[in-house]
Amino acid sequence: MPATSTLLQNPAAAVEPLTIGSLLAAYRSGAVTPGKMAADLLARIDAAGRDEVWISRVPAKQLKQQAAALDLMLQIKGEAVFETMPLFGIPFAVKDNIDVADMPTTGACAEFSHVAPASATVVQRLQAAGALLVGKTNLDQFATGLVGVRSPYGAVRNAIKPEYVSGGSSSGSAVAVALGQVLFSLGTDTAGSGRVPAAFNHLVGLKPTRGLISAHGLFPACRTLDCISIFAHDVADAWRVLQSAAGYDDADAYSRKPAMLGVKRRGYRIAVPDAPEFYGDAAARDAYERTLSQIAAMPGVTLKKIPFDAFTDAAQLLYQGPWVGERRAALGEFFTHHGADMDPVVRQITAQADNYDAVDAFNAQYRLADLRREAETLLEGSDLLLVPTTTTFPTIAEVQADPVVRNSQLGYYTNFVNLMDMAALAIPGAWRGDGLPAGVTLIGPAGSDHLLAEAGAQFQRVLGGAAQADAIAAAPLPFNEATVQVCVVGAHLSGQPLNWQLLEAGARRMAVTSTAARYRLYALAGTTPPKPGLARTADGDGAAITVEVWEMPLRQFGGFVAAIPAPLGIGTVELADGRAVKGFICEPAGIAGAADITHHGGWAAYLASLA
Structure with a gap:
């Protein structure tokens, strides 16, 4: 694990936390087995006394027994198990309003408890x-509260300073x-x-676009x-888990296939509240300002202060409006007959x-629509909204x-997000001066999950955490819409100056391969950044040229093509396996006088020869 800066380092922690990536690496190396991990984990839980x-x-x-079965699977399948099971042997927990087969679902109310006949879709x-x-x-x-103390099973104490709330x-x-x-929950x-x-516990909290993860098997709040x-x-x-958890589900009437936005690779235009509220908590304000100054100093980052009233007015609708009726609807007859068994505040x-x-209810919907439109106007020209995650820490x-x-x-910066159909990602920020953690939240429109994750990873690195943005940028969620495959040969290859155009279009690299052996490659003169031209030979006097095949949403293809300058264009390229895909080609006029670099076998090899 990389060293952490003073901004992110946990003053109460003696060692870095174990991550999913590091545990998978330990499994691969044989340093740890799922069986040993499970035994150590059980001992840790028992020793914690929590x-x-x-x-x-x-x-x-x-x-x-389940861990032993994974041990055997690893012995039989070896490395292949990690391809089919990307979360192989990773221990996790679920909140007790989510069904797990043959386990009780309580919603933190013993009188409500019932054994679930099947697991929620996401658990499966x-x-x-x-x-x-x-x-x-x-x-x-019943998921009613932001404090963690409204439970007959006990107030959950903060992981760092137990006298404080856990949230x-x-x-x-x-x-x-x-x-x-x-390792995740x-x-x-x-x-x-x-x-x-x-x-409150120095973690990442990923709140996806509504409907991106199936809620089938969740006992609802709203x-x-x-x-x-x-x-x-x-x-x-968090992004690795979302890759496995997300997906459309017919069993959930609110599941959907949102169009996903691409990432931003050339800086961020960030909206921030013009007068942030902390209810007099100076330590919270100081931590936010130090975090924001680090992010603002990043190359390509610009901040725009916006009034926040539209968001706070929407937030008030959640508990001071008819949406509390959804909580009543969820409980149904239980509230009528067992209200006395509930937490009194709930x-x-x-x-x-x-x-x-x-x-x-209808008037509140109209009011929310007006506030959403106002918020959209305020956020025009911004890539994301950045706010403190909380106002104070009681x-x-x-x-x-x-x-x-x-x-x-505590809901000042959070309550409006789902009402306005937005996605959010909470990340740790600078530590408060009193030794408590603090964080900021990145917020974007529905479908901005990938954008927020890549940006959050960039901010995480600047604040002293791991450098993960490039890997996240290259791993969009599985496509749930029409796509097109595009063959790239030069400046759009991975690591090259125009690769950002593919990433911002939400594209995913599918393969590194080569063309059929009937192409020639030329170094075009006078192009910025330098680019090659790929031309099919009429007489078969060509060679196989190394290329990459990327897949992008079809709705992004037109804009991508429109940005391609002459003499390049998009045509049809034949790959070595006989497939024909759309790809970069060059007009004959552009090749005239250009240097033939076919013998290098590809653009990257040609650039390496120059170095």
């Missing part, structure tokens, strides 16, 4: 990818990762429950707004649904003394 983190766990015997996908489920974690009851509602999921009891996010706990979220130690780990919030009717005692107001303060 029973409030978990509501139920996979029995130790069963977990060891993660286990199919090789992930090893450890158990189900504590939460603010909610996905409290146990975050703390399990922060304590090293699992699933939370849920309606009003910030996948982001606030990340900030069904139209809920997102299943991911906690991890760094951006690459019951009080849910009961507010009786104050609203259908007219209120102790458990402070929340218990004033539960509603303290909770409301």
